[in-house]
Amino acid sequence: MNALPELLFDKSRPGKTGYSFESDPIPETEQYVDPELQRAGIADFPSLSEVEIVRHYTNLSHLNHSVDSGFYPLGSCTMKYNPKVNETIAAMPSFTNAHPYTPHHLVQGNIGIMRDLEARLCAITGMKAFSLSPAAGAHGELTGMMLIRNCLSHRGNPRRIVLVPDSAHGTNPASAHFAGYNVKEIPSGPDGVLEPHTLREHLDKDVAALMLTNPNTLGIFERHICELATALHENGSMLYMDGANMNALMGIARPGDLGVDVLHLNLHKTFATPHGGGGPGSGPVGVADHLAPFLPPPVIPKQDGSGPRYHIPDTIGRIKNFYGNFLVMVRALAYLMSLGRSGLRNVAEDAVLNANYIRCRLSELLDLPYQSRTLHEVVFSDKGLPVSTLDIAKRLLDYGIHPFTIYFPLIVHGAMMIEPTETESLETLDLFVTAMKEILTEAESDADMVRNAPYNTPLRRLDEVQAARHPVLRWQPREQE
Amino acid sequence: MNAAALKFTKDHEWVRLEGDVAVMGISEHAQHELGDVVYVELPTVGDSISRGDALANVESVKAVSDVYAPVSGEIVAVNQELEDHPEQINKDAEGNGWIAKIKISDPAELDELMSVEEYRKMIS
Numbered sequence: 001m002n003a004l005p006e007l008l009f010d011k012s013r014p015g016k017t018g019y020s021f022e023s024d025p026i027p028e029t030e031q032y033v034d035p036e037l038q039r040a041g042i043a044d045f046p047s048l049s050e051v052e053i054v055r056h057y058t059n060l061s062h063l064n065h066s067v068d069s070g071f072y073p074l075g076s077c078t079m080k081y082n083p084k085v086n087e088t089i090a091a092m093p094s095f096t097n098a099h100p101y102t103p104h105h106l107v108q109g110n111i112g113i114m115r116d117l118e119a120r121l122c123a124i125t126g127m128k129a130f131s132l133s134p135a136a137g138a139h140g141e142l143t144g145m146m147l148i149r150n151c152l153s154h155r156g157n158p159r160r161i162v163l164v165p166d167s168a169h170g171t172n173p174a175s176a177h178f179a180g181y182n183v184k185e186i187p188s189g190p191d192g193v194l195e196p197h198t199l200r201e202h203l204d205k206d207v208a209a210l211m212l213t214n215p216n217t218l219g220i221f222e223r224h225i226c227e228l229a230t231a232l233h234e235n236g237s238m239l240y241m242d243g244a245n246m247n248a249l250m251g252i253a254r255p256g257d258l259g260v261d262v263l264h265l266n267l268h269k270t271f272a273t274p275h276g277g278g279g280p281g282s283g284p285v286g287v288a289d290h291l292a293p294f295l296p297p298p299v300i301p302k303q304d305g306s307g308p309r310y311h312i313p314d315t316i317g318r319i320k321n322f323y324g325n326f327l328v329m330v331r332a333l334a335y336l337m338s339l340g341r342s343g344l345r346n347v348a349e350d351a352v353l354n355a356n357y358i359r360c361r362l363s364e365l366l367d368l369p370y371q372s373r374t375l376h377e378v379v380f381s382d383k384g385l386p387v388s389t390l391d392i393a394k395r396l397l398d399y400g401i402h403p404f405t406i407y408f409p410l411i412v413h414g415a416m417m418i419e420p421t422e423t424e425s426l427e428t429l430d431l432f433v434t435a436m437k438e439i440l441t442e443a444e445s446d447a448d449m450v451r452n453a454p455y456n457t458p459l460r461r462l463d464e465v466q467a468a469r470h471p472v473l474r475w476q477p478r479e480q481e
Numbered sequence: 482m483n484a485a486a487l488k489f490t491k492d493h494e495w496v497r498l499e500g501d502v503a504v505m506g507i508s509e510h511a512q513h514e515l516g517d518v519v520y521v522e523l524p525t526v527g528d529s530i531s532r533g534d535a536l537a538n539v540e541s542v543k544a545v546s547d548v549y550a551p552v553s554g555e556i557v558a559v560n561q562e563l564e565d566h567p568e569q570i571n572k573d574a575e576g577n578g579w580i581a582k583i584k585i586s587d588p589a590e591l592d593e594l595m596s597v598e599e600y601r602k603m604i605s
Contacts, residue, residue: 185547406543407543407544408544410544410546413514464517464542465517465519465542468517468519468520468540468542469519469520469567469568
C-alpha cells in the first residue's frame, strides 16, 4: 500500500530554498509597486529544496489513475483513450504560437482548419452549419438553447417551457434554465425511450423545445426520434439533441436526417482531446438552416483567403472570446483525417460491440432493468445484490480498475453505468468481467469484506458526507502553540 | 409522529395538515433511498407554487433530486434549520426534517394524495 505523501507545508523546514541568489533579485520593488500594497514578508510559504519539490509532485502524479494507466469505463459521455498522434500535431508551433490577434491573411491555414472541420462535422451530423465557438458540452447546450430562444422570438414568441426526459444528461435542465426557460421533466417509457404519446401529452403552444439525449443515458437509441421531431415541428417547437453520445452514431446515423434542429458535439472526448483535468474542451453547435442566421460570431468564411465575419445581424452575440479553443479543433480534425469515413464508422461499431460484449457477459450476474437493445453503454441495477453499488465500485479499485459511473441515471436503482469505449481490447474487457465476477462472488461469501473495500489504495473509504457537509477548501496554518 | 395522519404523493413527498396549511417534506423511504443528505435548497417564503412544481431540491452524496409541491398555494414558512443541518432529513424525515409549509389554495387537491397504506403498497 502506498503511503499518502505529506503536504509541502508539513515537509517545509525554515531556511531551505530551491534557488540561491547572491542579492535580492528584485531590489527596487518600490519603484514598481506602491509600498502600501507590499507585504513585509511572505507568510507560510513552504521552504523546500528543488529536488524535494520535484519528488513531491512526481510521487503525487504516481497516485493518479488515468486512461493511460488502466481501464476507465466511466459511462454517460465517452471517457476514451485518444491517439497520441493528435497531441503531437496540436503541439506544433504553427498552432501553439498563433496569436488570436494575428491578421487573418497570415493565418489562413488555421482558418482553413476550422473551415474543413466545420464541413466534416456537417457531413457527419447532417446539420447545415456549425459554430465552433462553445468551449464545452454544456456551453454548447446553452448556446443551442439561446439559438432556439432567439429564433422563436423572431417568430413572435420565445415561449416558456423546455421538456427534458428523465433519461437525459444532467446538464440539459440546467442549460435550458440558464437560457431563461422553465424545465419540465417527462418520463421515459417501459422500454427506456421517450414515447410519442408522452410528448404529446405535454406539448402545447408554451413548449419551446424538447432536449433529447440520443442515445440516452441508458445507452438506448431514441427510436421514435423522427415521430417526436414531427410532433414538435407541427407545434412550432424545436428538437435539441444532446450529441455527447455521438460515439455510438458516427458514420451510421445523422441527427440532421432525423429532424434535429440543434445539436452539440463534444470535440473533447468523442473527437480526440483527452478528457479530464477540467479542460479545455470544445462543444460545437450544429444547426438546421432556419437557425443558421442566429449563430454566434466569428463565422468562418466559406471562401479561402477572407477573414472571419463578425457582423451578423440576428446573432445571439459572442459566447466565447476569439475563436473558441482552437487546439481542440486541431486535434479533432487530425482525428477525423486519420480515421476517414470508414474508420469513423468503425469507431462507433466497436464502441457498441464492446459495450454489448460486457452486457452479455455480465447480464447473467447483474440485473438489467431495461431489455431494449443498447448501444455504446449499458446500465445495470443493484437489485438482488448483497452489497451496494458503491461497495462494488470501491472494490474495483483494489483490482486496479477505475469504477464505472454509479447512481446515474437516476431512473435505475443503484445504477452501474458501464461504457468501455472502442479502444479497449478483448483482453482488457475480459479482465474487467473477471474482476466483476470475483467481486460478486466475494460479496456472496464475505459481504463485509467488500463493504470495507478498498484495501490497496493510499486512502481507504473517504468520508464523502463530511466532505460535502463541511468542505475544507484550503490549507490553513496550524495554531501556534 | 403519527404516520397515519400523513398523506403522500407518488413522488415521495408527505403532507401533514395544520388547519389550512400543509406541512410537507420527503418521506422516510425517500431519505433512505437518497442516502446522506448534504444540502437542501429551500423555497422562498411568499412564493406561489402550483402542484407538481419543483419547490426545493435535496442533494445527497448520490444525487440531486427535485422536491415537488404536493399541493398548490403560497409558501408561508420554510425549515431554515435544514440550511445548517441537512442531516435532519435523514434523522427525522417525516417530523423535524420538514421542508416547507404551504397555505393551501385548492383543498380538493388533498383528495388526490395517498394514504400511508396506499403509499406503503406503492413502494413495496
